[in-house]
Amino acid sequence: MSRSQHFDLVVVGGGLGGVSAVLAAARLGLRSVLVSECDWVGGQVSSQCIPPDEHPWIESVGCTRTYRDFRDRVRSFYRRNYPLKAEARTAGRLNPGSGNIGPLSHEPQVARLVLEEMLAPWISRGLVTVLRDQRAAEVTTEHDEVRSVLVRGPEGEEAELTGAFFLDATDLGDLVDLAGAEHVFGAESSSETGEPHALPGPADPYDQQAITWAMLLSWNPGTDNTIDRPADYATWRAYQPPEWPGPLLSWEVSDHVTHRPRLRPLFTEQESAGGVRYDLWHARRVLDAAHLEPQWGDITAAAWPMMDYSRLPLIGVDAPARELALLEARQLSLSFLYWMQTEAPRHDGGRGYPELRSRGDLTGTPDGLAKMPYIRESRRIRSEFTLVEQHIGVAARAGLEGAERFRDSVGISAYRIDVHPSTSGRPTIDIDTWPFQIPLGSLVPVRLRNLLPAAKNIGATHLTSGACRVHPGEWTVGEAAGALAGFCVRRKALPSQVRSDPGKLGEFQSVLAEVIGVELEWPRYEALTPRHRFGYVLESTPALSERTP
Structure with missing residues (x-):
């Protein structure tokens, strides 16, 4: 017989999006449960052994306050616990691995310990509960709302979790599927999305990234x-x-x-x-x-x-x-x-x-492989608004400077459209993008009222999800979803109402910026010139060395 537990927020998926979601909800006073299919929380940065893959300006702008806190804590961990030489110990921007992938390349077990440290005070206060080695098995819905999620452990033990809101932070969008939420997976057709680099023929759901x-x-x-x-x-x-x-x-x-x-x-x-x-x-x-x-x-x-x-x-x-x-x-x-x-x-x-x-x-494995595979693509919700290549792609916005600006921004991100070889035999797709905003509309499902995406399962396409899937992007999405759930519980509102009501939207964005510490727009930029990695160089006013408020 399964035991029943009630929370304000049920988050299924223990990756970066799931962790940032419960941290945001806790700051707003909600009781959350984080259901992790692994004993390590952190997903790609820990159990999947993928060090942070970040944009060129991450040290000064382009992430949330808590993601920056995570990065600072990683550096502090090495300074406190490792026999660093004097030059490394005093380096302001210590890169423990000196990896080329980004300015903060570090060991996955350190990431796990740091994330546990960030969760610890909220667990102590009773605002966060973590269930490990658990997966969602069944979802009960009624009148376009999720009522409960049945989670199951490796020995068959079960728990029924009820809540006001349910967030899908899994790698494959498992909760979206179990709840019967409208979604898409694989590659869309250009006739559907209008994207220059989408499939020229019919959509192929089995065209999925490696x-x-x-x-x-x-x-x-x-x-x-x-x-x-x-x-x-x-x-x-x-x-x-x-x-x-x-x-x-x-x-x-x-x-x-x-x-x-x-x-x-x-x-x-x-x-x-x-x-x-x-x-x-x-x-x-x-x-x-x-x-x-x-x-x-x-x-x-x-x-x-x-x-x-x-x-x-x-x-x-x-x-x-x-x-x-x-x-x-x-x-x-x-x-x-x-x-x-x-x-x-x-x-x-x-x-x-x-x-x-x-x-x-x-x-923590017998063969040295990561505990979990690095999965680049998820089911993606059908949302009130879909992020497409024309909103962020440099070539797709020929003659326009910058990405599309969204009145309902809930965060910012930057990464090229990076789509790995597919199961249909298609080679990589690598497209330059502008630094962009994440619109609230891409987090609001077309039907289910209390289900939110909290990872790489937002309303994006096969192409644009390739620009949202890496570490700071997933963290930002999860944090926005956790804060949105908290705001809706406190204001007794629905996500669609927050988006459609200018007053509620403005209030929510103030909570994001002032309470949670989410940057909602990029600094003004004056010039963009070719750059090998992203296709541009961003020069801001004021200088990028200064953090935005």
Whole structure:
């Protein structure tokens, strides 16, 4: 028999969006429950082993107050607990791993501990409850409202959760599906969205982005850490995806912009003009031995193009098919590790890097793989307003300066439209975008009144969701959803009423800005010029080194 528990807010999904949602709701005095399918909270930054992927201005503008607090706490954690050299300890913008992916590349277990620290006082006050290793199994709805969610643990234990609002912060939009909310998945047709880079033919729901089962690796010279040959190694050793220039297990990849063959070795001695090494090892290195006293070595997060699994989709298929896809993704990652340890051409001559050691002691898993796969695409709600390429894409807004401005902004974000290879054999899509706002309309479902998206399941398209899915974007969406639920409970209003009523909207935006600490618009910018990573450089008035209010 299941036990029943009542909360103001039920948040299903323990990733960054789920964590930020309950933190926002707690600040508004709501009692929330966070249902995490893993024992680690944090999703992509922790259980999925993906260090923060952020826009170029993250140090000064473009995130919420609590996301900045999270970043500050990560740096403080290293300063307090690691034997940092003096130069690293006093660095104002310490990057623990010196990873190329962003200015704050750090270990996933540190992210988990920091997030637990942020949740701890609210748990102590009784405003946040965390249920771990639990998944939503059933949803009860009545009169266009969610009434309850039945969650189930690994041993079959169950709990029925009731509440005023229900938030979906899962990686695949599981609650949206279980609740019967109108949604879409896969790739839309350009005839439907008008997007220049959408599919020219009919929509394809099974055109879904690759997933990656990441791992942590350390470099241990003079040791042999070769793993057992994976069961499916022969299959993956011979596999060549439709969009790939050759065998997937090699150092040659398909360039994400040009789609031409490009070498991405594990190590390279070549440096760019800025002294950056664009090899695999330094891309997502999460611990840089140069920052530490002797007896420490590098640790990197392996989530590389050769590990992108795109053979089978996860959404819209039955449970056995989904389990097969996840199993194959694990086998691909282990096969790539075995290939690197045994067959890969070395940068210094010879073959194989047996010095590579998988760090299951840091991931909490027996094989060194992350606890959860990195999933880039979710079910997306049918919402009152849909964010499309024409709102944020540089090329799609030819002749216009900046992204579309939204009167109902609930946050800001910035990331290129980055869509990985798909299960339909389509190559990467990489499109320059302007820094943009997240409209409240993209969080309001067309029918269900008390269900809100809190991750990458907002009202966006296959393309624009690729610009909203990374760490600060997911955090902002979750925080906006948690605050919206809290506001609606306190004002006895519905999300659609908040959006349609100028007075309520203005009051809610004031709560976001003043109480929660959400930036609602980007600073004014004067000039945008080509830039390799995003396609632009933003110069603001005042300078970006000054934080906006």
